[in-house]
Amino acid sequence: MTTELSPDAPALGGLLEQARKDYDDLVARGLSLDLTRGKPAPEQLDLAEELLSLPGGRHTAADGTDVRNYGGLQGLPELREIFAELLQVPADRLLALGNSSLELMHDCIVHALLGVLPGAESRWADQERIAFLCPVPGYDRHFGLCERFGIDMIPVPMTADGPDMDEVERLVAEDPAVKGIWCVPKYSNPDGVVYSDETVARLAAMPTAAPDFRIFWDNAYAAHHLTDEPAEIADLLAACAAAGHEDRAFVFGSTSKITAAGAGVAFFGSSPANVKWLLANNQKRSIGPDKVNQLRHVMFLKDADGVRAHMERQRALLQPKFETVARILEAELGGTGLATWTSPRGGYFVTLTVPDGCAKEVVRRAAEAGIVLTPAGATHPHGDDPRDAVIRVAPSYPGLPELDQAIKGLTVCVRLVGYEKQARAAR
Amino acid sequence: MTTELSPDAPALGGLLEQARKDYDDLVARGLSLDLTRGKPAPEQLDLAEELLSLPGGRHTAADGTDVRNYGGLQGLPELREIFAELLQVPADRLLALGNSSLELMHDCIVHALLGVLPGAESRWADQERIAFLCPVPGYDRHFGLCERFGIDMIPVPMTADGPDMDEVERLVAEDPAVKGIWCVPKYSNPDGVVYSDETVARLAAMPTAAPDFRIFWDNAYAAHHLTDEPAEIADLLAACAAAGHEDRAFVFGSTSKITAAGAGVAFFGSSPANVKWLLANNQKRSIGPDKVNQLRHVMFLKDADGVRAHMERQRALLQPKFETVARILEAELGGTGLATWTSPRGGYFVTLTVPDGCAKEVVRRAAEAGIVLTPAGATHPHGDDPRDAVIRVAPSYPGLPELDQAIKGLTVCVRLVGYEKQARAAR
Numbered sequence: 001m002t003t004e005l006s007p008d009a010p011a012l013g014g015l016l017e018q019a020r021k022d023y024d025d026l027v028a029r030g031l032s033l034d035l036t037r038g039k040p041a042p043e044q045l046d047l048a049e050e051l052l053s054l055p056g057g058r059h060t061a062a063d064g065t066d067v068r069n070y071g072g073l074q075g076l077p078e079l080r081e082i083f084a085e086l087l088q089v090p091a092d093r094l095l096a097l098g099n100s101s102l103e104l105m106h107d108c109i110v111h112a113l114l115g116v117l118p119g120a121e122s123r124w125a126d127q128e129r130i131a132f133l134c135p136v137p138g139y140d141r142h143f144g145l146c147e148r149f150g151i152d153m154i155p156v157p158m159t160a161d162g163p164d165m166d167e168v169e170r171l172v173a174e175d176p177a178v179k180g181i182w183c184v185p186k187y188s189n190p191d192g193v194v195y196s197d198e199t200v201a202r203l204a205a206m207p208t209a210a211p212d213f214r215i216f217w218d219n220a221y222a223a224h225h226l227t228d229e230p231a232e233i234a235d236l237l238a239a240c241a242a243a244g245h246e247d248r249a250f251v252f253g254s255t256s257k258i259t260a261a262g263a264g265v266a267f268f269g270s271s272p273a274n275v276k277w278l279l280a281n282n283q284k285r286s287i288g289p290d291k292v293n294q295l296r297h298v299m300f301l302k303d304a305d306g307v308r309a310h311m312e313r314q315r316a317l318l319q320p321k322f323e324t325v326a327r328i329l330e331a332e333l334g335g336t337g338l339a340t341w342t343s344p345r346g347g348y349f350v351t352l353t354v355p356d357g358c359a360k361e362v363v364r365r366a367a368e369a370g371i372v373l374t375p376a377g378a379t380h381p382h383g384d385d386p387r388d389a390v391i392r393v394a395p396s397y398p399g400l401p402e403l404d405q406a407i408k409g410l411t412v413c414v415r416l417v418g419y420e421k422q423a424r425a426a427r
Numbered sequence: 428m429t430t431e432l433s434p435d436a437p438a439l440g441g442l443l444e445q446a447r448k449d450y451d452d453l454v455a456r457g458l459s460l461d462l463t464r465g466k467p468a469p470e471q472l473d474l475a476e477e478l479l480s481l482p483g484g485r486h487t488a489a490d491g492t493d494v495r496n497y498g499g500l501q502g503l504p505e506l507r508e509i510f511a512e513l514l515q516v517p518a519d520r521l522l523a524l525g526n527s528s529l530e531l532m533h534d535c536i537v538h539a540l541l542g543v544l545p546g547a548e549s550r551w552a553d554q555e556r557i558a559f560l561c562p563v564p565g566y567d568r569h570f571g572l573c574e575r576f577g578i579d580m581i582p583v584p585m586t587a588d589g590p591d592m593d594e595v596e597r598l599v600a601e602d603p604a605v606k607g608i609w610c611v612p613k614y615s616n617p618d619g620v621v622y623s624d625e626t627v628a629r630l631a632a633m634p635t636a637a638p639d640f641r642i643f644w645d646n647a648y649a650a651h652h653l654t655d656e657p658a659e660i661a662d663l664l665a666a667c668a669a670a671g672h673e674d675r676a677f678v679f680g681s682t683s684k685i686t687a688a689g690a691g692v693a694f695f696g697s698s699p700a701n702v703k704w705l706l707a708n709n710q711k712r713s714i715g716p717d718k719v720n721q722l723r724h725v726m727f728l729k730d731a732d733g734v735r736a737h738m739e740r741q742r743a744l745l746q747p748k749f750e751t752v753a754r755i756l757e758a759e760l761g762g763t764g765l766a767t768w769t770s771p772r773g774g775y776f777v778t779l780t781v782p783d784g785c786a787k788e789v790v791r792r793a794a795e796a797g798i799v800l801t802p803a804g805a806t807h808p809h810g811d812d813p814r815d816a817v818i819r820v821a822p823s824y825p826g827l828p829e830l831d832q833a834i835k836g837l838t839v840c841v842r843l844v845g846y847e848k849q850a851r852a853a854r
Contacts, residue, residue, distance in 0.1 A: 037497070045486070045495040052719065053483050059472070068472040068687040070464070098525060099717045106712040110537050114552075114576060125541075125552055141711075148711045149541060256714075260495040263719035284568075284575045285533040287683075290526045292479065292690035293717070 007337075009426055015336075016423055019415040023365065026409050031370035033406040038189070038348035039397040040261050047313050048259040054296040067291035073279055076294040079265065085304045086222050087253045088235045089269025095278065097289045101254040101266040105216055106145055108250055108268075111281040112179070112212070113149060118247050118273040120212035124179060132216075133171060133181035135163035137351060137379030137390050139189040142182040142218070146381070153381035154178070158191055162199035169206045176209035180216055185233050187221040190351045190379055190392040192344025194231040204239035204248065215240075217251045221347040223311045224257060226319050231345055237269065246271040255297060257348065258310060265289075265297050321395040325350050325407050332411035338418035341393075350393040351379075352410075358417045359388045365413040371406050434764075436853055442763075443850055446842040450792065453836050458797035460833040465616070465775035466824040467688050474740050475686040481723040494718035500706055503721040506692065512731045513649050514680045515662045516696025522705065524716045528681040528693040532643055533572055535677055535695075538708040539606070539639070540576060545674050545700040547639035551606060559643075560598060560608040562590035564778060564806030564817050566616040569609040569645070573808070580808035581605070585618055589626035596633045603636035607643055612660050614648040617778045617806055617819040619771025621658040631666035631675065642667075644678045648774040650738045651684060653746050658772055664696065673698040682724060684775065685737065692716075692724050748822040752777050752834050759838035765845035768820075777820040778806075779837075785844045786815045792840040798833050 007015060059068050062078045074080070075096025084091040097104060111117075113125040124130050131152035134143060138158075146153050154171060156163045162185070172178050183203070185195040203215055217236055225231065240248040247270070255264035268278060301307050326343055329352070333339045342351045354362055359376035366373050374392045377383040393410070395403055434442060486495050489505045501507070502523025511518040524531060538544075540552040551557050558579035561570060565585075573580050581598060584591045589612070599605050610630070612622040630642055644663055652658065667675040674697070682691035695705060728734050753770055756779070760766045769778045781789055786803035793800050801819045804810040820837070822830055 039497055042493060042496075045493065048495075049484075049486075052486060053480050056480050057476075059476075059479060066469060066472065068475075068690060069469075070466055070683075070688045072689070100713045103713050110541065113541060114537065141714075144711050148708075256497075260719060261497045262499070262715050263495060263717045281575075284571050286527045286530050287568075288689050290690045290717070290720070292687060293720070 007422070012419060012422055012426060015415070016419040019412065019419050022412045023369070023416045026369045026412050031405060031409060033370060033398060033402050033409070034372045035394050035398065035406055035410075036372050036374050037397070038257070038394045040257055041317065041397050041399070043317050044314055044396070045260060047310065048300060051259055051263075051296055051300050054299050055292065058295065058299070059292070061291065061295060065291070067295045070287040072288045072291050073282055073286070075265075075289055076291055076298060078298045079294045080267075082298065082301055082304055082307065083253065083267055086307060087219055087251055087267055087269055089237055089251050089267075093237075093272060093275050094267055094269040095275065096294055097266050097268060097282075099262060099264055099266060099290075099293070100256070101218065101220065101252040102141055104252055104266055104268050105142070105218065107281070108216070108278065109145060109149055109151070111278065112214075115281060117212045117214070118277055127177070129177045130179050131175065131177045133163070133168060133178060134381050135182065135188075136381070137190050137385075137392070138182060139184060139218070140374075140378040140383075142216070143381045152177070155381055158188070158193055160193060162193060162195035165199055165202045169202065172206055172208040172210070172213060174209060178208070179210050179212060180214045182216050182218065184218045184220055185236070186219060186231055187224060187344055187347025189220065189347065190349035190390075192342050192347050192349065192351070194345070195233055197234040200234035200236055200239055204236060204245060205243040213248060215249045217249050219251060219253045220257070222253055223307055224314070224348070225311065225346045226315060226322055227345045229345070237271070241271070247273050250274065258307065258314070259297060259300065263293065265294055318396060320400060321403055322350065324400060324403055325393060325395050328404065328407040328411060332408065333414060336415065336418070339414050348394060348396055350395065352391040352393055352414075353389050354391060354414055355418055355421055356387045356389050358414075358421055359385060359391050361417045362391060362410070362413045365417060366410055369409055369413065371409045373410070434849070439846060439849055439853060442842070443846040446839065446846050449839045450796065450843045453796045453839050458832060458836060460797060460825060460829050460836070461799045462821050462825065462833055462837075463799050463801050464824070465684070465821045467684055468744065468824050468826070470744050471741055471823070472687055474737065475727060478686055478690075478723055478727050481726050482719065485722065485726070486719070488718065488722060492718070494722045497714040499715045499718050500709055500713070502692075502716055503718055503725060505725045506721045507694075509725065509728055509731055509734065510680065510694055513734060514646055514678055514694055514696055516664055516678050516694075520664075520699060520702050521694055521696040522702065523721055524693050524695060524709075526689060526691055526693060526717075526720070527683070528645065528647065528679040529568055531679055531693055531695050532569070532645065534708070535643070535705065536572060536576055536578070538705065539641075542708060544639045544641070545698075545704055554604070556604045557606050558602065558604045560590070560595060560605060561808050562609065562615075563808070564617050564812075564819070565609060566611060566645070567801075567805040567810075569643070570808045579604070582808055585615070585620055587620060589620060589622035592626055592629045596629065599633055599635040599637070599640060601636060605635070606637050606639060607641045609643050609645065611645045611647055612663070613646060613658055614651060614771055614774025616647065616774065617776035617817075619769050619774050619776065619778070621772070622660050624661040627661035627663055627666055631663060631672060632670040640675060642676045644676050646678060646680045647684070649680055650734055651741070651775070652738065652773045653742060653749055654772045656772070664698070668698070674700050677701065685734065685741070686724060686727065690720065692721055745823060747827060748830055749777065751827060751830055752820060752822050755831065755834040755838060759835065760841060763842065763845070766841050775821060775823055777822065779818040779820055779841070780816050781818060781841055782845050782848055783814045783816050785841075785848055786812060786818050788844045789818060789837070789840045792844060793837055796836055796840065798836045800837070
């Protein structure tokens with residue numbers, strides 16, 4: 001982290017000149033590097049190579065079910081057991097479904113729009129207005145779902161402990177149109193924030209004007225630690241039940257960033273009433289998830305300790321990348337007053353904050369130099385970061401040498417755009 | 428097939444007495460047999476056992492895509508090539524997606540309800556009333572989707588050439604609320620009807636009051652022949668385009684009854700505008716289908732001829748079961764005037780038609796004797812067969828000895844209930 005300083009005018013001239021020269025050199029190198037998405041690197045996927053030959057000769061689940069045939073809407077019990085502990089959902093309230101938790105979030109919204117949620121007075125589609133609270137910066141695909149279904153998005157600032165709970169409590173108490181909040185509670189996308197126990201307790205206990213308010217608890221990085229002190233979060237489902245709001249939480253998770261990004265298993269966990277509701281809807285839609293893939297995952301991961309051991313191997317590949325990012329940002333931007341950045345203890349992202357009004361221009365300049373970043377603003381509803389200051393950096397996919405080049409190039413762009421802004425202000 | 432005859436009174440007394448005795452014997456045997464659903468038998472699934480060890484060491488598609496990672500919303504091109512011919516959809520308009528075509532039908536309705544279909548004036552959710560034509564007898568899960576979304580169902584009688592097209596043309600021409608029709612065009616569920624070329628041409632050409640009318644073309648049994656003269660149907664997409672109704676058809680298919688019932692691949696094919704529409708909706712919902720499973724299918728099936736060869740092996744297992752059903756029905760019910768039945772050339776079902784008012788009672792009596800059948804009425808909207816005459820028989824799952832017992836038991840129930848009805852009428 002750095003604090004904002006402004007160099008005096010002659011010094012600024014030199015810094016800007018150097019940044020321009022460095023940028024010209026960068027462009028001349030003709031790079032082609034991609035830091036856009038939180039995609040696992042091939043080496044991470046190789047860790048689960050054994051999956052590609054499983055289940056081999058076996059095709060029966062522990063209870064004798066033939067996994068190749070139809071049926072089993074809840075998913076394989078033994079896989080749900082493995083993830084019950086990791087996702088803090090009792091196995092009998094945890095469903096193991098398709099290959100994408102985003103799909104499950106989408107479908108929960110669809111079913112709430114076109115059917116009646118437990119506790120709801122009517123279908124969301126029959127209500128004048130539906131709004132979700134969107135902690136910002138946040139995950140663009142969550143916001144994309146709201147946009148797609150015409151759900152108003154109300155930004156709420158993130159703090160080091162999770163969303164600003166004073167603001168959240170005020171908004172949900174006064175407006176019955178507020179039906180949901182997006183949360184990535186552990187190693188949040190993109191800030192790497194871990195929700196505090198107090199935040200979880202307040203989310204569970206707060207009075208809401210809407211009887212059918214839901215917390216969309218996207219625990220995407222439940223086991224995705226980058227240090228040897230794994231973060232723990234409080235058990236939201238238990239807290240909701242204890243507060244008398246048993247149906248408030250929808251918990252989502254997946255193995256997309258554990259085993260295979262396109263060929264994993266996604267999970268949904270909630271109260272008995274919500275699980276029954278989703279199953280009743282799913283029953284109309286499907287004759288069951290891909291249980292062969294679920295058996296494959298059971299055989300490969302074995303148990304919760306197996307998942308943890310696997311995630312240690314993932315960490316061995318990811319940690320050096322995050323260290324590279326931190327090292328270069330500190331070396332190139334430390335003390336310049338041009339940027340601050342996060343040092344996440346897990347998850348997939350580093351948030352780089354540049355001077356107000358500079359993020360789009362940094363991303364544009366980087367693209368011109370062959371370094372593609374997530375569009376500036378993607379971390380905010382409708383792609384609109386009002387300060388134009390947040391850049392999400394996704395270091396997982398490139399190899400270390402490419403990552404080194406890309407982050408160094410990015411810092412050149414930050415210096416160029418930052419000093420240009422200071423020079424304009426000094427005129 | 429038999430024609431309806433009524434025995435004279437003394438003969439009827441003897442027939443009924445014999446039927447009662449046979450039924451008592453049947454109940455005494457304490458059977459436990461299931462003919463409810465069109466599930467593949469374990470031996471059929473064994474034919475694709477190789478899938479369980481694939482893709483083995485390989486994880487790249489023909490174009491170099493890493494199938495383990497995110498992306499590829501359209502599905503693997505090489506898999507789409509294989510099924511393009513079988514489903515009569517050019518590969519560039521065919522999407523390879525998840526494990527269930529029912530899901531795709533569900534999602535198409537959802538997206539039409541909550542978004543605007545190409546050619547539509549508004550979202551279906553914003554319209555007073557939406558109705559689908561339902562050829563009867565038909566597939567209960569199609570009707571289940573309509574029920575779930577509050578879509579009115581208008582039954583249309585099936586003929587030997589497909590739905591009664593005079594009736595279909597009249598209904599779609601006069602009522603703009605009629606937005607869709609359910610079709611299983613080859614070896615229909617449950618009648619085994621193959622739509623004639625004229626039916627396909629009329630479906631493609633007919634004027635519809637709704638500008639956003641869609642044919643839900645569930646080609647579930649495209650390659651599922653039971654004779655050595657595979658049925659061919661006309662190319663609906665081509666016919667629609669030629670008639671100036673390019674966006675009229677949604678084509679669905681899957682490998683559920685080719686490879687594995689829960690772990691196959693489902694397909695959607697349509698016009699360029701419809702494909703673009705579905706992809707835009709899917710893009711909000713998913714970061715891509717399970718491409719590892721798609722590669723697995725490519726390596727196992729190889730090409731369209733590979734699918735055909737595989738389906739010959741399926742037929743070798745299924746044909747004896749259908750022959751068993753036909754043989755027993757003819758031996759036990761032929762000439763009794765109590766039933767007619769279909770002799771399908773493909774697909775998964777035999778339709779048994781009993782005297783009016785007898786289907787529910789036959790199913791109830793069979794259940795009491797330990798033989799579970801699809802509920803009578805399931806073949807009609809809201810589970811209501813107005814004649815109470817149609818029973819769907821699904822012979823695929825049981826082994827031959829169990830099937831033999833089950834069908835013989837079923838014929839006992841038909842005799843019992845049929846003669847009881849005749850006896851009541853004679854009083």
